[in-house]
Amino acid sequence: MTYRAPVSDIRFIFDHVVPLAPVAETELFSEATPDMIEAILTEGGKLCDEVIAPTNRAGDLTPSVLENGVLRSAPGFKEAFGALAEGGWVGIAASPEFGGMGLPQALNVGFNDMLSGANLALQLCPLLTQGQIEALEHHASGAIKALYLPKLISGEWSGTMNLTEPQAGSDVGALRTKATPNDDGTYAITGQKIYITWGDSDMVENVCHLVLARLPDAAPGTKGISLFMVPKFLPDESGKPGVANALKVVSLEHKLGIHGSPTCVMSYEGATGWLVGGENKGMAAMFTMMNNARLNVGAQGIGVAEAAYQQALSYARDRVQFAPIIEHADVRRMLAEMKAEIFAARAIALACGVAIDLGRATGKESWSARAALLTPIAKAYGTDMGIRVASTGVQIHGGMGYVEETGAAQFLRDVRITTIYEGTNGIQAMDLVGRKMMDDGAAAFRLLQEIEDEAQAARGDFPVLAEDVWHAAEALREHTEWMIGQGMQDRFAGAVPYLDAFARVLGGHFHLRAAKACGRDSPRGHLAAVYIRRLMPLYAAALAEAKEGAEGLYALSVEDLEA
């Protein structure tokens, strides 16, 4: 089975479902001509198919290892990353001032989707580097930008994100790593960080760590956190990697999946660091980095789902039990639903990318608010869906899916992390019902109004599907109105199902657009019916769950849960 990057699906979405044209027409993104967009998708897809995907299995079978403190990445990874770097793919959305292509984030999301399907473990390296680039662009001094950005954008160096410590996961404010001022303006960084993805790499000349730490006498919690650039090798006067910094990889985690991606325990032992952003302003810079990463983690879920779907489809076509199993109704149902879910999640993620781009290019608050609203939905739904689809892929393979050699199980193992990192999906859902509703739901209601208006207008051609979408949006609106009146505890108790319901309504909305573009009796029309009639109805069960609030949960004491 051979992976084919979903170029035509992404192109279709940009053309007909979540138009990229309004982004390309802005001055900021004038580089994004139709030819350029086409080239990015086509050439990016080709690179994923021909160069990246063939390394995926080796990453699983021959994980990164630490030998005498030196990291050796999986066979073929160095060459594959080299091809990414050489083609400028790390810097698709980065500033042209430092060598980036300056293209829309939406295109980058599409590329990350394709790249994740090809090799998730490898994709994490450019993904985190992209997050670092964005953090530096927004928060670093001119000197740091000038020194680091060209190297990161070119892929000569890579970037990491150092937040977590053993006692500080979702509660970032509990971190203890210390930063002590040296007398030359630098800082001495001391502490231990865990879960550092690509914390070392033999694919690049230097590894640049962005590390959250506390200055002496900093306030407790998140208000006392600062961000530091701590490179593996200190750049010399010519900007080349020089003396080794006082940091090391202590060990690698033994994980369920993404074996090709080293997950490091890092020790900083008075390592030299440079402040990025102001003192005690580390959280703001971190959120820049994480917001980018969140959306692209959603794209990871979608990409792996795509690869798992393609493999299951190929197996179902070839495997004969009575008939080719693809002819069995239950297998057909699984495949059609996989495809429909992937399309929905992809459209949501690309819509989020477009909103980010339009927010930046037009400066309009309504677009930034749309982007902020869609980010947790794109992350959580993309990754939940990724797990569902990869698990269904295993199921379609039957016993062969449970045997590691087919690779179906690898997709499930790999994608399982995506609902956890960059903020668990529970955290995403709380972000949605909390921070993202601080506007009393204004951004949500604007979006729901658009969905209802479009559904209303489509009723003539799509009496059933448009009606379904309209009712779902209306139910979501009513629920949202009710929710805005509730306290945070009740919102949080229903946050995860609420997010899922929101995603399903959005999925129905985008499928309806696709059906409108192609007609009711087109393949996309049929796929829309699969989603809207079979998968979207779960929104009602999710809203019922969300509406229950917190009381019934706490009615069960901890002792009751233990009994």
Next chain:
Amino acid sequence: MTYRAPVSDIRFIFDHVVPLAPVAETELFSEATPDMIEAILTEGGKLCDEVIAPTNRAGDLTPSVLENGVLRSAPGFKEAFGALAEGGWVGIAASPEFGGMGLPQALNVGFNDMLSGANLALQLCPLLTQGQIEALEHHASGAIKALYLPKLISGEWSGTMNLTEPQAGSDVGALRTKATPNDDGTYAITGQKIYITWGDSDMVENVCHLVLARLPDAAPGTKGISLFMVPKFLPDESGKPGVANALKVVSLEHKLGIHGSPTCVMSYEGATGWLVGGENKGMAAMFTMMNNARLNVGAQGIGVAEAAYQQALSYARDRVQFAPIIEHADVRRMLAEMKAEIFAARAIALACGVAIDLGRATGKESWSARAALLTPIAKAYGTDMGIRVASTGVQIHGGMGYVEETGAAQFLRDVRITTIYEGTNGIQAMDLVGRKMMDDGAAAFRLLQEIEDEAQAARGDFPVLAEDVWHAAEALREHTEWMIGQGMQDRFAGAVPYLDAFARVLGGHFHLRAAKACGRDSPRGHLAAVYIRRLMPLYAAALAEAKEGAEGLYALSVEDLEA
């Protein structure tokens, strides 16, 4: 974290939800006195906690291996299996005539639930042996029974089930293994079998293979299949393992999970076998074996879910992020829903066990039909739920769940097989809407009537929960009436969601019984509300999906799915 077998939950279900008393009052099960039942649950639980569970991690870390054709099982497995054998646990439900305890299958299901939570990979060995015992009890000649049953029941020997060949999985009729009559009444068995669980074992003196094969000139398909007993060592005149038979383990599969359980490719090279049941009657014997195993595979899902739940609960109590994470509403929701789902699936499985026992003890067709109806539901819901709960267990652990050392990931990897083997859950669902509805739904309607009557009677004390259950049962009844009028293709297209809806209605029904037994404001009353208000509502979405039928699925051609 220490596993505690769910003795009190099982006891409660037998006392108040799915009474075991009517079984114990029959003549057939007169051994099942209250003291005996209590002893089985308590001593069985203790064995699981103290002897079996401590071996679970070693099975994952140090899988069974094949060394020069000889199987070496994981550290501690031999001693653990020895304890099971010595206590008579393999033969709980086996005939006293051959050394079994002759106790109800329902008790055996409860024990398999506890044992699966302790060590799923190990449990597979007695599980398959139990299936073989039942097949021999029903179909073997007196000589074979006398020779093999005492050894299998005592756990001195173990049993396997040899169905699958590379081209013959769900389509068993496609198998090619040959059986040629020898002139002494035995047969020479030649062929290759795959996915043979515990196809060899160093925990026992002999491994007894029940092998499906074709006699010369047998009809094609399932009508030409016969069953043979093919022991690893040919019993000598005193019944002791003698000369090695002409069979061998070719290789072991490298699997996603249950590493402690060797999954063998077997080669039979003119091996000596004895016919079990009549010529060409192999499928009937196989179904006896599989029916037992199906229900107990449901129990596997439940057991692993229990263990995953306990570990996640323990982690959530201890892990502090702001507060102990168990105090966070979303974590509380996950835990409460895990517990509620486990209870529902457990009650369904034990109800199926009770129906089997009452069918045997009373000879009443209504009980056998009830058992037949519940078997695919117990298997599919128990295992689907097992995967959901184990995956949620990983999620509650956050990053720690993705690191193998916590064991949370092992539960997910282990339980993932259970929706696949002993008939995929798709096959279970087709069995439910096909064979099990050949009575035009009579057994289903009888059950639904009971559910509605009970809900009706409970309306005074449980105005909300009883109303919900009544409506759900009524919707399921209406859907079932509609479905009976549909062709098989449409039934099959909706089979999986239909089965899920049925299970959720049953889950609500049993939770309501628990609430009635303990009162609305009891922990079990609160748990019932969690299930009925938050999880049961999915039945409506599932029925909506089921009602769509096949047409919309086949509207998408294979080429459309590939596009």
